[in-house]
Amino acid sequence: MKYVDAAQVQKKMNSRLTVNNIAKSLFLAATLIGLVVLVILFYRVISQSMGWIDLQFITNKLSTMADRAGIMGAIMGTLWLMLVVAPITLFLGVGTAIYLEEYAKKGRLQRFLQTNISNLAGVPSIVFGILGLTIFVRAAGLGNIVLAGGLTMALLVLPIVVVASQEAIRSVPGYLREASYGMGATKWQTIKNIVLPASLPGILTGVILALSRAIGETAPLVVLGIPALLIPLPEGIFDKFTVLPMQIYYWTIDAALVAEYANLAAATIVVLLFILLVMNSIAVIIRNKFQRRF
Template sequence: MNIFQDANRKQIADRRRTDWLLHILFVVATSIGVIALCALIIDILIDGISRLQPDLFTNFPSRKADGSGMKSALVGTIYMLLIMAPVSFIFGVGAAIYLEEYAKKGRFTRLIQLNISTLAGVPSIVYGILGLALFVRLLALDRSLIAGALTMTLLVLPIIIVSAQEAIRAVPKSRRDASFALGATKWQTVSRSVMPSALPGVLTGVILAMSRAIGETAPLVMIGALTYVAFLPNGITDSFTVIPIQVYNWLSKPQLEFKELAASGIIVLLVLLLLMNFSAILLRNKYQKNV
């Protein structure tokens, strides 16, 4: 008996062709993203690699392209990170712990939750307007380092809260039960049982939020930080500049040399972003091994 005799050859061929066509389509869809990214990186490398010299990191920006550097922008970005990271960690993780562990699950909590999720998607320039009104004008901080860092903190807070909540929620309930059953209070359970398990996930979220913040330009433009700064900030109330703003400044000049400088600035920013995302991945891998 031939078990293949009633096979419909035409239908089989049609199915095969559909399968093959869609396979090609999906490969193309994937390649477009990858090719675009590669093209961007190659283009920037060609433009900027020649300017990627010690001068870039040790010199301040100047009117002449030769010998012009981005020391003030690099230091400004690092200072901003140093203020933003602890402030947004404390408030973001604090809010996440409250919402997950302490808040009663009611209508009010759901409303807050909905608001936070919405805020995570608000365009960054809106945070710029808020920062301008709140920090620059109302608190009279002017266009200072602290005003910029706090504006950026507002921008990343919802992202940190949401990702920290997810990490906290992923800790199994049985681990909380074990702690409570031994006579632990809420805070003892959170600090000794929940947070040690959630911390790698929380930190991953914080790092990814930080890497979003150092690439943002719009909110800082809004609070008036789009200036020519050829000195290092002496304190948190000094004016400052950051890498993306320095790049923007260079790009707005007509000379070709400044375009090259902008490209090299982008390379530095990309490397910084890669390093931060890489450390987030390392943390996540460590996390997966522990669970």
């Protein structure tokens, strides 16, 4: 029978506990740093926006006078942009995920497509702006209108929707498919009646989170030359437009000349954060509702 040195065992235990405490402290410090920075940013933005957010600020158009400037044009442009981005990313993203998971044969081509889609999800957004400028603005001759901006943003968030939809489809238990096939259903009937309803919470959550990213992106629109001038309110996808992030960007630059523009930028940030909070809350509500149902 092998002799165990109790002192040596205790020494190893103390060493492991020390490493565990160090790791715990490091993770806690990382969490606190992120929270402190977030609190500072929130305090700075909210303190600068106090007294500037009112009905007039929401409903007025852009103006060179800081006390008369509003963001209705940017809000309308953002809504029109989402009306273009949402259906494109939903249908193309979910359709691509269904093909890769349910129809594509497992092999080199499928792995090649999967790898490239995953890589596209990590490409910097300004690269998609250059792509949109080349294809939609110059080659297609659309100019800096809502349609060109929407197509560019759809390309930006499409890989995210594809990956999220694939994960949701993979999470559907295999016995549900087998039961459907056993009852004589075709592959498409199984996908339509079994797979899609069961994976809908994950798909919708991924789509809404992708739209939340699109609504806050600035770099691609800067490359497209989206203006933040005194333009009329957009009334369709073929009109020139601006969006909330662009307005924040230009007001932040102009704050070096007119101090009040910093307050306008902060107030616009609060409105944008509120919209993002509503969208993320809707994603959580939809996910919880459909998870209880299925």
